[in-house]
Amino acid sequence: MTLVVGEVRKLLTIRTALWFGLASVALAVLNVVIVSLASGTLDEVSEKEEALGGMPLLLLFFGLVAVTAEYRHHTAAPAVLMSGRDPGAVVAARLVATVVVGLGLAVVTTGASFALGVPILAAHHPGPDLTAAQLIPLAGGCVLAGFLSVLVGAALGGLVRNQIAALVAGIVVYFVAPSLIGMINTSAVDYTPFGSVQVLTRGVHGAAHSVPASALALAAWAAGLAILAVFAERRRDLG
């Protein structure tokens, strides 16, 4: 617990979370405004849901940058030396701390998107308004997608360590890999991190898998990468 608290303190005493939070909110708001006002008539529930959901790309990058900054600024070693814990435990605490802060960013981003998007959709588009029964699962899906994307990013950051290389790896995992997989098996794309996020945020219609299945798939990716990052850290030098 001491390690997690320390790592959360680290994140809250620099501006990374603040800037990524502001950028994420701005992007989500921009997305919902542009889609709501410039996409013609949105008269179906699925179209309105799609307008509210958004790709949590910046939250993925937040996780990446937050963790790789530890190696970039050589701040990873002091936590190990001061605590007397093994590097794997420190990285595990760092991942937990990053997703705790990331959860806050995901909630704020989703909240901002919904606070602005729901009234705009109701005012400018015909068809049924979104009900609480539709909005709550959608909001939950968006927060979950953001939260797990932060963990995917943080774990990739822990694995790759180099900030630029990790950003490239993040883009490959989210955007390039699904395209390649889709060439082999279209339905398998829904099991990739990108595909799962799309299902959770209603960015895709007619997905082969349900929302819970996609949530489980994304959680499995995030957990798998996190475990790999922890074990890799235990075997690597910090100097």
Place this chain on the structure above:
Amino acid sequence: MAEPTHPHAVLTAERLTKRYRRLTAVDDVSFDVRPGVVTGFLGPNGAGKTTMLAMLAGLVRPTSGRVLLAGKPLQERSPEARTIGVAIDSCGAHPGRSARQHLRILAGFARLPRARVEEVLELSGLTDVAGRRVGTFSLGMRQRLGLAAALLGDPEVLVLDEPANGLDPEGIRWLRTLLRERAKRGRAVLVSSHLLSEAAHTVDEIVVVRQGRMVHAGAIADLTPAGGVWVRTDDPGRLTEAVVRAGGQLTPDVTSGRHLIDGLDAPTVAEVARRAEVDLHELTPQSTSLEDVFLELMGARS
């Protein structure tokens, strides 16, 4: 002499080797760091000093050999703030964080009281700038912050990598005093440097490495250059006889017209010449610096 596995050693390098693919950064190095002693770890740039210190701190895994912390292998006793304080390249502070925030976070990891943060800020002369972001710090201030972090747990042993780099003269004096006082209090200090003349002011014992291999280990006093004595005389023949009888050796230097006497110090040479009734027109102790000795150890002196 720093003999490995000294019974009171707080930190021991036991046949440490580190290879990175084809490059051998550290090659079979053994030495001890003892309480009450400041040990200098010396070598030119690229000699493997930082890699060695990182292995001693447990940050880098040795390819072979082991590190003993208070007699126990590092695998059994993880380094923590109260046992080992480390200030090396790989221990930084985020430029966006203030010095006080940085130290408070580290103190939190070690479960140390916040009051200790203020103590080390005071000790390192950073109290007035503790609220400033580290990114605005000069190199000297960063060095002081690194030392403050290493001192947080008041550790049994301090491991410092080139701590004098970037410090102004006042800072260097502060550093020397700090390290000597710690040794006086029975704490161990291991400090790396590529300047023997600088380290000579602080260290009791030295370990010298070149290209990853240890080339010398011992007390700094043993490394003090003996030197010779330059003399000028009109009667070298009688002086030679007298010097040889006294156990010395006289070598003429044709370019300067002087003679170099080895094996005797200046007062002895003066006494020998007086007894032999030889007039000396010059009597100058040869100035061989510690740096010359160091370069000789490095094999770099022509």
